[in-house]
Structure formats: C-alpha cells, structure tokens
Amino acid sequence: MxxxxxxxxxxxxxxxxxxxxxxxxxxxxxxxxxxxxxxxxxxxxxxxxxxxxxxxxxxxxxxxxxxxxxxxxxxxxxxxxxxxxxxxxxxxxxxxxxxxxxxxxxxxxxxxxxxxxxxxxxxxxxxxxxxxxxxxxxxxxxxxxxxxxxxxxxxxxxxxxxDADKLDIFRVLEERIKSTDWRKERTAFWNLSPDEKPSAEIISALKNGDSVDYNSIRSLSDFILIQVGWMICGLHFETSRKLCRERGHLSFRRSFLKELTDCPVIDEVCDIAEKSLSAAFVQSISS
Ligand SMILES: [Fe+2]
Known part of the structure; x- marks a missing residue:
C-alpha cells in the first residue's frame, strides 16, 4: 500500500x-x-x-x-x-x-x-x-x-x-477578514483592537529582519505585521515565496493595513517584504 x-x-x-x-x-x-x-x-x-x-x-x-x-x-x-x-x-x-x-x-x-x-x-x-x-x-x-x-x-x-502551514494561515486570515465585520467582531480576531497603532517594537524588529516575539502583539495591525514578517524572513523555500507572490498575500496585507492605520511605515515594511519575496533578491544574496 x-x-x-x-x-x-x-x-x-x-x-x-x-x-x-x-x-x-x-x-x-x-x-x-x-x-x-x-x-x-x-x-x-x-x-x-x-x-x-x-x-x-x-x-x-x-x-x-x-x-x-x-x-x-x-x-x-x-x-x-x-x-x-x-x-x-x-x-x-x-x-x-x-x-x-x-x-x-x-x-x-x-x-x-x-x-x-x-x-x-x-x-x-x-x-x-x-x-x-x-x-x-x-x-x-x-x-x-x-x-x-x-x-x-x-x-x-x-x-x-x-512554510506550508504559514501559506495556509495566510489563506485562513484573508477568508476571515473577507467574511467578517472586522471592525465590530473583535472575538474573531483574538479580541485585538483594530484601532490601535502598530507597536514600535514589532516595526523595528521587522525593519532589522529579526524574528518577532509574539507576546508583543497588542493590536490587529501587529498581528498582520507578524505575517508580513514571515514574508521577510520566515519562508524557507523559494517555491514557498513564489506561491506567496502568486497568491497575492502581501498586497492583501498592504491594503488591509492601510485600512487599519495611516502609520507611514506600512509601505516601508511591505516594500522590504516585497523585496525579500522576489526571486531576484534571493538569487543576489545566494550568489
Ligand atoms: Fe499547528
């Protein structure tokens, strides 16, 4: 068998x-x-x-x-x-x-x-x-x-x-956001506030390419940013990064984060993720 x-x-x-x-x-x-x-x-x-x-x-x-x-x-x-x-x-x-x-x-x-x-x-x-x-x-x-x-x-x-788990966690979150009144139904998002600003600690970890301590999650923005962090340094295989690119997970998070906050660093962090996900970037650091 x-x-x-x-x-x-x-x-x-x-x-x-x-x-x-x-x-x-x-x-x-x-x-x-x-x-x-x-x-x-x-x-x-x-x-x-x-x-x-x-x-x-x-x-x-x-x-x-x-x-x-x-x-x-x-x-x-x-x-x-x-x-x-x-x-x-x-x-x-x-x-x-x-x-x-x-x-x-x-x-x-x-x-x-x-x-x-x-x-x-x-x-x-x-x-x-x-x-x-x-x-x-x-x-x-x-x-x-x-x-x-x-x-x-x-x-x-x-x-x-x-990698396979993270790729599906991206899907699960997107489905939940699309099917929920996320401004009101906080319980669907672990009671995280959609109004609070992203934490400075998480932003600076992402900018430095450090892994983030999940205990520092305070807001819904933080939670989304953690997933952007996975795109910066959490996907091991090029195929995983390719799947992430093809499925549009980063652009979904960039737009959603902009609905949550007008914090100017969102684009900066998402640009880092975009670069990390790109095949050319990975080739340039491995050659
Ligand atoms: Fe698990």
Missing part, C-alpha cells in the same frame, strides 16, 4: 472518533481538517517545486498531514485552540502521533530502498516526521547538528511543514 495513503487512512479514522453519531465533525474541528488538507497540498507543491526525491516528498507530506493531530483532542478537552490556555498543540500532536503508532506500522518495503538506507531506514523517516510535528510552531527550527542525510531529512521536513 502507498505509505501516504496508509497514513491518511489512519488519520481519517482517528478524526472520525470526534464525529457525532450522524458523522458530523464539530465546525471548529472541520476547519482544522480543511486546514490540514491545504497544508498537505502546499507541502506537495513545495516538494514538486524544490524537486524533492521520493522519500523526501513522502516525509514532508506525512509531516504536513500529522502536524496538527492534537488540535481535535485539544478542543475536546479544553474547548480552545489557544495554547497558552491549554497545551502546546505541537507537543500534544507529537505525543498523540507517537502513541497511535501509525509511523512505526509503516511497511519498510513500500519505500525506495536506496534512499531509505541513506537515512538509517524507517527510523530516520519516523524521526524526521516526528521532529517536524514537534517543531512546527517554534520560533526557530533548532540548528542542524550535522550534515548527514538523516539530519538533512529532518530539517527538510520541518521547513516544508512550517
């Missing part, structure tokens, strides 16, 4: 345990399931664009499929997706994936044998998928400890999931 299909079957059976007797998944869980499908789709586009080998492609897509496994149990148990009020959902997902044993039940014979032996067998694949799940919401991916193929696979899976 195709190993990704095997994992999808197991994952869907697990998700089915949260369905009502009529087969309906609670709405918030259904949104997470849709998010997961889109993250897998983005991971497949990244794998294709970056010309991953067969084993790399499987590992990246498997990690994308499993990255938010803990969201269903988190909502059931704590009635929130807010990690600070419940559990770190990446750790929770990692624990569930391990305890369910889906990865260790994969059939070694269904993988390309030569590629598998280069990463230390099935154990290497399992370590890569589990690490990508565990690290997917961290501020940074831990440094690569050596240049072995096994370690490289771990980092490839982690970066793919993080």
């Amino acid at each position: 195709d190993p990704l299909y095997f994992l999808e079957q197991n994952y869907n059976q697990y998700v089915a345990t949260f369905r009502s007797p009529g087969g309906k998944l609670p709405e918030m869980m259904a949104l997470k399931l849709h998010h997961t499908e889109e993250v897998v789709r983005n991971a497949a586009l990244i794998a294709e664009g970056e010309r991953f080998g067969a084993l790399e492609s499987f590992t990246a897509k498997a990690a994308a499929l499993l990255h938010d496994t803990g969201r269903y149990e988190q909502l059931k148990r704590y009635a929130t997706f807010r990690d600070s009020d419940s559990v770190d959902h990446a750790v929770f997902s990692y624990d569930i994936v391990r305890s369910e044993g889906w990865l260790s039940s994969l059939d070694e014979a269904s993988f390309p044998q030569e590629e598998l032996s280069c990463v230390g067998g099935l154990d290497g694949v399992i370590e890569a998928v589990e690490s990508a799940v565990l690290w997917h919401n961290r501020r940074e991916v831990p440094p690569q400890k050596d240049a072995s193929e096994r370690t490289s696979l771990i980092h490839l899976a982690a970066h793919t999931v993080r």
Whole structure:
C-alpha cells in the first residue's frame, strides 16, 4: 500500500472518533481538517517545486498531514485552540502521533530502498516526521547538528511543514477578514483592537529582519505585521515565496493595513517584504 495513503487512512479514522453519531465533525474541528488538507497540498507543491526525491516528498507530506493531530483532542478537552490556555498543540500532536503508532506500522518495503538506507531506514523517516510535528510552531527550527542525510531529512521536513502551514494561515486570515465585520467582531480576531497603532517594537524588529516575539502583539495591525514578517524572513523555500507572490498575500496585507492605520511605515515594511519575496533578491544574496 502507498505509505501516504496508509497514513491518511489512519488519520481519517482517528478524526472520525470526534464525529457525532450522524458523522458530523464539530465546525471548529472541520476547519482544522480543511486546514490540514491545504497544508498537505502546499507541502506537495513545495516538494514538486524544490524537486524533492521520493522519500523526501513522502516525509514532508506525512509531516504536513500529522502536524496538527492534537488540535481535535485539544478542543475536546479544553474547548480552545489557544495554547497558552491549554497545551502546546505541537507537543500534544507529537505525543498523540507517537502513541497511535501509525509511523512505526509503516511497511519498510513500500519505500525506495536506496534512499531509505541513506537515512538509517524507517527510523530516520519516523524521526524526521516526528521532529517536524514537534517543531512546527517554534520560533526557530533548532540548528542542524550535522550534515548527514538523516539530519538533512529532518530539517527538510520541518521547513516544508512550517512554510506550508504559514501559506495556509495566510489563506485562513484573508477568508476571515473577507467574511467578517472586522471592525465590530473583535472575538474573531483574538479580541485585538483594530484601532490601535502598530507597536514600535514589532516595526523595528521587522525593519532589522529579526524574528518577532509574539507576546508583543497588542493590536490587529501587529498581528498582520507578524505575517508580513514571515514574508521577510520566515519562508524557507523559494517555491514557498513564489506561491506567496502568486497568491497575492502581501498586497492583501498592504491594503488591509492601510485600512487599519495611516502609520507611514506600512509601505516601508511591505516594500522590504516585497523585496525579500522576489526571486531576484534571493538569487543576489545566494550568489
Ligand atoms: Fe499547528
């Protein structure tokens, strides 16, 4: 059996345990399931664009499929997706994936044998998928400890999931803004004020290309700016930046930020993101 299909079957059976007797998944869980499908789709586009080998492609897509496994149990148990009020959902997902044993039940014979032996067998694949799940919401991916193929696979899976996740988070936010009266319905935006100015701390971090401390988010503008920051230094693969350009995520945020604030630095920060996303800029710093 195709190993990704095997994992999808197991994952869907697990998700089915949260369905009502009529087969309906609670709405918030259904949104997470849709998010997961889109993250897998983005991971497949990244794998294709970056010309991953067969084993790399499987590992990246498997990690994308499993990255938010803990969201269903988190909502059931704590009635929130807010990690600070419940559990770190990446750790929770990692624990569930391990305890369910889906990865260790994969059939070694269904993988390309030569590629598998280069990463230390099935154990290497399992370590890569589990690490990508565990690290997917961290501020940074831990440094690569050596240049072995096994370690490289771990980092490839982690970066793919993080990029694929961010690309879908861009979509989710845009859909929410388009479908909500965002000036009034603050609860749809984590009770962040649409009227407050962007924080100076976030603006200066973005200008310096530093990663931003999410605890400094005070306003809806800050939240949007964090995502502009991902476009400056948070997308690892050129294919991810290309998808971001093609989907118009930066221009959406530039226009929306201008509806929120007349702060003159918006264009300045968005111009930095535009430059960072452009293929020519990346080529010029890597050559
Ligand atoms: Fe997540």
